[in-house]
Structure formats: structure tokens, C-alpha cells
Amino acid sequence: MTHYVKTVCPYCGCGCSINLHVKNGRTVRTSPAVKDSINKGTLCIKGMLAHEFVHSPERLKTPLIKENGVFREATWDEALGIVADRFRKIKEESGGAAFGVLSSARAACEENYLMSKLARAVLATNNIDHCARL
Amino acid sequence: MAGLAKTMGAGAMTNSIEEITESQVLFVIGSNTTEQHPLIGSRVIEAVKNGAKLIVADPRRTYLAERAYIHLCLSPGTDVVLINAMINVIIEDGLFDENFIEKRTEGFEVLKQDVLQWTPERAERITGVKAEDIRRAARIYAGAERAMILYCMGITQHNCSTDNVIALSNLVMLTGNVGRPGTGLCPLRGQNNVQGACDMGALPDVLTGYQKVTDPNVREKFLRAWGAEIPDTPGLTVPEMFKAAEEGIIKAMYIIGENPAVSESHLSHVEKALAGLEFLVVQDIFLTETARFADVVLPACSFAEKDGTFTTTDRRVQRLRKAVEPLGNSKPDWQIIVELAARMGYNMTYKHPSEIMDEIASLTPSYGGISYDRLEGPGIQVPCPHKDHPGTPYLHKDSFARGKGKFIPVKYTPPAEKTDEEYPLVLTTGRVLYHYHTGTMTRKIDFLNKKCPGPFVEINPVDAQKFGISNGDVVYIKSRRGEIKAPARVTEKIKQGVVFVPFHFAEAAANYLTIDVLDPVAKTPQLKACAVNISAGGEKHGDN
Ligand code: SF4
Numbered sequence: 001m002t003h004y005v006k007t008v009c010p011y012c013g014c015g016c017s018i019n020l021h022v023k024n025g026r027t028v029r030t031s032p033a034v035k036d037s038i039n040k041g042t043l044c045i046k047g048m049l050a051h052e053f054v055h056s057p058e059r060l061k062t063p064l065i066k067e068n069g070v071f072r073e074a075t076w077d078e079a080l081g082i083v084a085d086r087f088r089k090i091k092e093e094s095g096g097a098a099f100g101v102l103s104s105a106r107a108a109c110e111e112n113y114l115m116s117k118l119a120r121a122v123l124a125t126n127n128i129d130h131c132a133r134l
Numbered sequence: 135m136a137g138l139a140k141t142m143g144a145g146a147m148t149n150s151i152e153e154i155t156e157s158q159v160l161f162v163i164g165s166n167t168t169e170q171h172p173l174i175g176s177r178v179i180e181a182v183k184n185g186a187k188l189i190v191a192d193p194r195r196t197y198l199a200e201r202a203y204i205h206l207c208l209s210p211g212t213d214v215v216l217i218n219a220m221i222n223v224i225i226e227d228g229l230f231d232e233n234f235i236e237k238r239t240e241g242f243e244v245l246k247q248d249v250l251q252w253t254p255e256r257a258e259r260i261t262g263v264k265a266e267d268i269r270r271a272a273r274i275y276a277g278a279e280r281a282m283i284l285y286c287m288g289i290t291q292h293n294c295s296t297d298n299v300i301a302l303s304n305l306v307m308l309t310g311n312v313g314r315p316g317t318g319l320c321p322l323r324g325q326n327n328v329q330g331a332c333d334m335g336a337l338p339d340v341l342t343g344y345q346k347v348t349d350p351n352v353r354e355k356f357l358r359a360w361g362a363e364i365p366d367t368p369g370l371t372v373p374e375m376f377k378a379a380e381e382g383i384i385k386a387m388y389i390i391g392e393n394p395a396v397s398e399s400h401l402s403h404v405e406k407a408l409a410g411l412e413f414l415v416v417q418d419i420f421l422t423e424t425a426r427f428a429d430v431v432l433p434a435c436s437f438a439e440k441d442g443t444f445t446t447t448d449r450r451v452q453r454l455r456k457a458v459e460p461l462g463n464s465k466p467d468w469q470i471i472v473e474l475a476a477r478m479g480y481n482m483t484y485k486h487p488s489e490i491m492d493e494i495a496s497l498t499p500s501y502g503g504i505s506y507d508r509l510e511g512p513g514i515q516v517p518c519p520h521k522d523h524p525g526t527p528y529l530h531k532d533s534f535a536r537g538k539g540k541f542i543p544v545k546y547t548p549p550a551e552k553t554d555e556e557y558p559l560v561l562t563t564g565r566v567l568y569h570y571h572t573g574t575m576t577r578k579i580d581f582l583n584k585k586c587p588g589p590f591v592e593i594n595p596v597d598a599q600k601f602g603i604s605n606g607d608v609v610y611i612k613s614r615r616g617e618i619k620a621p622a623r624v625t626e627k628i629k630q631g632v633v634f635v636p637f638h639f640a641e642a643a644a645n646y647l648t649i650d651v652l653d654p655v656a657k658t659p660q661l662k663a664c665a666v667n668i669s670a671g672g673e674k675h676g677d678n
Contacts, residue, residue: 061462104391108442126369
């Protein structure tokens with residue numbers, strides 16, 4: 001059984017609407033959405049292939065922690081525990097000015113908002129930016 | 135978008151993608167639209183088919199340049215001169231919109247005096263564009279009832295990027311080409327949610343909706359909502375952060391979905407900064423070049439595995455919908471941030487991104503009317519201040535966001551690095567259609583890799599002959615900061631004296647060569663123009 005979900009192309013700021021076709025829990029095809037879309041049934045080559053990298057074998061599937069220069073797999077619990085500890089310690093020792101936070105123009109609005117909130121309210125820094133300048 | 139904010143009071147695309155086909159004249163400057171924003175590129179072509187006149191200013195003969203009514207093939211970094219000369223012609227010929235200037239703007243007299251010096255003949259000597267072509271372009275632009283300007287990285291990646299944008303808005307206001315459908319000044323943002331990231335306050339000096347951190351009322355409002363003091367001085371921009379990291383001031387970085395180890399200018403500095411950090415967390419869907427420097431890597435899920443919103447380059451907030459479950463143990467970025475905050479003793483209680491959007495709406499005037507139940511259809515263009523507001527297809531209808539539009543004369547700042555005997559060519563960098571930014575996603579896709587498998591350098595035939603290079607030769611490209619190699623594409627498409635390298639490829643990262651001089655206001659790195667030399671490496675591409 002294949003069904004599709006209407007969403008937005010992840011590549012450029014045009015924001016074309018795409019239908020992601022899903023089969024057995026995998027994205028198998030992309031087609032242009034027609035209704036309620038800026039692209040009205042067309043897509044460029046990148047958009048047509050929007051589903052492809054989703055199931056790439058190179059995707060990260062688990063947190064990694066570097067030990068003696070090499071990564072090893074870890075649980076969320078352990079990885080987030082280390083991040084929180086180190087951040088807390090650096091904040092205590094050096095204050096908010098010791099942090100740099102890079103949010104992402106590829107992340108959703110809600111995620112950028114939370115990055116800003118985390119930087120300012122939790123890490124006590126205004127050192128937050130993303131690559132809009134690029 | 136500091137330039138636009140100064141002149142008109144809002145830094146976004148003034149008009150809509152939908153309106154491109156309503157324009158009579160399209161002026162595309164510093165944007166390889168077809169490769170960077172394919173949909174907008176095809177709308178421009180559609181407009182041309184409908185009879186619109188297309189003017190393209192670009193050192194490369196791009197797809198659109200080839201189809202343009204006039205191609206202004208200017209030297210990189212000389213945009214201000216070109217625009218000032220167009221303004222000079224429009225004033226000289228009396229083609230400006232007196233009524234609009236009188237009612238809606240200030241500072242016209244100052245501008246008028248200032249551009250007297252920028253005759254097309256003088257501009258020709260600096261830009262390399264024939265004075266006659268500058269005159270023609272100016273007259274066509276000013277003669278249209280509805281003319282739209284589209285610009286992109288080419289304009290915003292110079293050390294004079296703010297000036298470039300101000301010069302363009304002078305041109306727009308001079309001719310009254312704003313506040314109506316099919317007109318305006320449209321910065322085309324690169325990545326899919328640049329507009330959203332800016333609107334959400336992922337910037338060092340502002341919170342959501344560009345509310346300034348220096349404003350005590352704003353800080354008070356966020357203190358009440360967030361339960362924490364907001365630091366009152368603006369923070370550091372990306373390039374400044376890497377400098378501070380190199381100097382040991384920044385000790386820890388948290389980077390999500392970005393790959394500065396390929397995308398930033400003057401790369402060797404960035405790598406040194408990343409390597410020197412006490413603690414680095416990278417959150418991404420792939421183990422990027424940047425993630426390799428990390429102490430902890432957190433696996434995020436892709437766009438297909440989560441709900442959320444993206445805001446387009448024309449300010450349309452659209453729903454991203456979850457299609458499949460997160461791969462392996464990966465999680466949506468928002469959820470990771472929520473869990474990390476909790477572990478640091480800060481409670482965030484969202485169960486779904488829609489609740490985050492409700493909070494955004496409550497704190498952000500321009501998103502005040504946005505909520506998920508309203509986003510089921512085509513989305514809503516911000517500003518959308520309240521629940522009954524239909525959204526805003528074009529800005530500045532009856533007045534500018536800052537009240538009166540302001541003309542600001544713009545001086546010409548030559549590129550920070552001049553060519554000389556040792557480095558006689560100007561390097562310009564950019565994108566190609568088949569890849570996206572640093573290629574972390576697109577280079578995983580076979581088809582796209584086959585179409586454009588690796589780096590290349592475009593060289594004009596005259597220069598190629600001068601340096602003894604033929605098509606397909608492996609060429610060393612050297613600047614004062616580094617060296618890369620790539621196979622040569624000898625082509626008329628690039629202006630003489632200029633070479634072009636795309637920046638998607640880590641193995642020949644153009645940003646090893648570029649310079650990290652920043653625009654003093656917008657803090658844009660000067661990725662677009664630096665001095666290089668080239669030499670044949672004595673091998674053909676595909677050897678070894
Ligand atoms: S389909 Fe092409 S033009 Fe449309 S948003 Fe995606 S990359 Fe941009």
C-alpha cells in the first residue's frame with residue numbers, strides 16, 4: 001500500500017509543495033502537489049528527488065560520543081547527560097559569553113525558535129546565528 | 135538584510151513569487167536564479183514569454199543572462215557603481231516618479247546631488263559594462279509601470295553588501311516600484327527556511343519578529359514569557375563566533391543542521407576554531423565535515439520525519455508534515471532541544487510543534503495570526519498580525535514599515551582584495567543547480583552526482599590561453615589563503631579576468647580561498663570576490 005503526505009520541498013526558499021509517497025514506512029517517490037501550491041504541479045530536479053536522501057545508509061541513527069579521538073555509539077541518556085553537564089560547567093565557569101550557538105536555515109521555524117530560547121534563556125547568551133548571511 | 139531594514143524598515147522580499155508574471159520588467163542582479171531558485175527562474179522565463187523585458191547583471195553568462203533583453207556583464211563587486219549610474223541616468227532623463235518621491239520618501243535631494251558623479255561613462259571604466267547598455271537598462275527599468283528586482287548571494291556576499299542593497303532600494307523608490315503587485319525588491323534567500331530562521335530570532339541582535347535585544351520593553355516581555363533574563367547586548371555573528379573561538383573566548387559550540395567546515399569563508403580558520411573548542415556538539419542527519427570535529431554528535435531526523443513549518447523566501451508560512459517515522463534512534467530537532475533544556479533544569483513542555491507555534495504567535499506581532507489550524511491550505515504570508523488577517527502578499531502598500539522610505543547615497547567600496555601581478559584573476563563562487571549548499575544532502579543522491587559529480591573551475595577562453603590551460607586540465611587555484619585544485623571548464627560563459635568555482639564540494643572547497651572581510655553592517659563574509667592565480671597541474675581530469 002502506498003499513500004502520500006503533502007509537505008514542503010527541503011531544498012530552496014521557493015517552498016514548492018510536494019507529495020511524499022510512502023510505502024512500507026519508506027519514502028519512495030516525490031510528486032509535485034497541485035492544489036494549494038506555489039509550484040502548481042511542477043518541480044525542479046532537486047524537488048523531484050526530495051525523498052531520496054531520507055533513507056540514505058549514511059544517515060546517523062544513534063548518538064555518538066568521541067573518546068580518544070574516535071566516535072562510539074551511545075544512548076540518548078548518556079549523550080544528553082554529557083552535553084548538559086559540560087554546558088552547565090562551562091556556564092558556571094565562564095558565563096554565557098563562552099557559548100556559540102548555530103541554528104539552521106534548514107530546520108523548522110519552531111526549531112529555530114527553540115534554539116533561540118535555549119541560547120538566551122538557558123545558556124544566557126545572544127551568540128546565536130545561522131547561515132542566512134551565506 | 136540590514137540594507138533593506140535601513141531604507142524601508144523591513145528586510146524581506148517585498149512581493150510574491152506569484153506576482154513575477156505580472157511584471158513588465160524584471161531586473162535580476164547577482165542571482166543565478168535558475169540554478170539557485172529553479173521555480174522562480176521558471177517564472178521569470180514565463181514572464182519573458184508573456185512579453186516582460188529581462189535585464190540581468192552578472193559576471194557569468196547564466197541561463198537567464200542568455201535569455202535576457204540586456205545582459206550587463208559586470209566585474210564582480212562593482213554592483214554599486216552600476217546601480218548608481220542607472221540612477222544617474224533616470225534623474226538626468228527625468229524618468230523618476232515625482233509623486234511617489236514627494237509623498238512616500240525623504241532624502242531625494244541628497245541622493246540627486248550624490249549620483250551626479252556617476253555618469254555611465256565613469257561607470258563603464260569600473261564595471262566593464264558599456265555606458266550605452268547602462269543607459270538602455272536604466273530607461274527600460276524606469277519606463278515600466280511594474281518592474282521587479284530580484285537579487286541574491288551575488289549582491290549580499292560582498293564586503294559592501296549592505297550598500298548594494300541600499301543602492302537597489304534607492305532605484306526602486308526613485309521609480310515608485312514598490313507597494314504594488316508585480317513590483318518591489320526581492321532578496322531570494324538561499325536555504326529553504328532562511329526567512330523563517332530570521333523571523334524566529336536565530337540572530338544575535340534580535341528575538342522573534344526582529345524585536346531588538348537592546349530594547350528593555352522587549353526584554354521585559356520575554357522575561358515574563360520565558361522566565362529568564364535576556365542578555366542585553368547583541369551577540370556575535372557566525373564569522374565573529376569563529377574568531378572568538380579561535381581566540382579562546384568561545385569555549386563551547388552547539389551547531390545544528392549546518393556545515394560551516396565547508397560553507398564558511400576562509401576555511402582553515404574555521405577548522406582551527408572548531409578543533410580548538412573545549413566542547414562541540416553537532417546535531418545533524420549526516421556525519422558532516424563539521425560533525426567530525428564534535429565531541430558529541432546528536433542524530434536529528436530529516437524533514438520527512440517531522441511536523442513543523444518553513445517560511446518561504448516570499449514570507450509564506452507553510453506546513454511541513456511528517457510522512458515516516460524517525461530513522462533509527464534519530465529525533466526531531468525540536469524534541470532534542472526540549473530534552474536538553476530539561477536536563478539543564480529548564481522546563482519546556484511542548485507535546486507537538488503546533489504548541490510551539492502558539493507560543494511564537496503570542497510573542498511575535500508579525501506571526502500573531504499564525505496557528506496550525508490556519509495552515510492547512512496554501513499557507514499564510516506574514517506579516518499576519520491577528521487571527522482574522524488574511525496575510526500580506528506585498529509589503530509597503532500605503533507606507534513603509536519605517537514610515538517614509540529613505541534615500542541614502544552609497545559610496546563605492548572596491549573589493550577588499552585587488553588583483554595584482556601575482557594574483558591576477560578575480561574568483562567568484564556560487565551554486566550549481568544539481569546541488570544544495572554544502573552538498574550534505576544532494577551528494578548522497580546518485581542522479582545528482584552523475585549530473586554534476588564534482589568541483590570545476592570556469593575560465594574564459596582568453597584567460598585559458600594566457601595561462602596555457604585547456605578544457606579538462608586539472609588546474610591549481612591559489613589565493614593568499616589557500617589552494618585547491620579542480621578540472622577546468624573553458625567557457626565563454628564567464629567574463630574575462632574572472633574565474634568561478636562552486637562551493638558545494640568539500641574536496642575542493644572554494645572557501646579555502648576566500649577572504650573573511652565582513653560587510654561592516656550586515657556582517658556578510660566576502661565570499662564573492664577575491665584575487666587568485668591559476669596554473670595547469672599537468673594532469674587531465676580522470677587521470678590517476
Ligand atoms: S522543487 Fe526546486 S524550486 Fe521548488 S523548492 Fe524544491 S529546490 Fe526549490
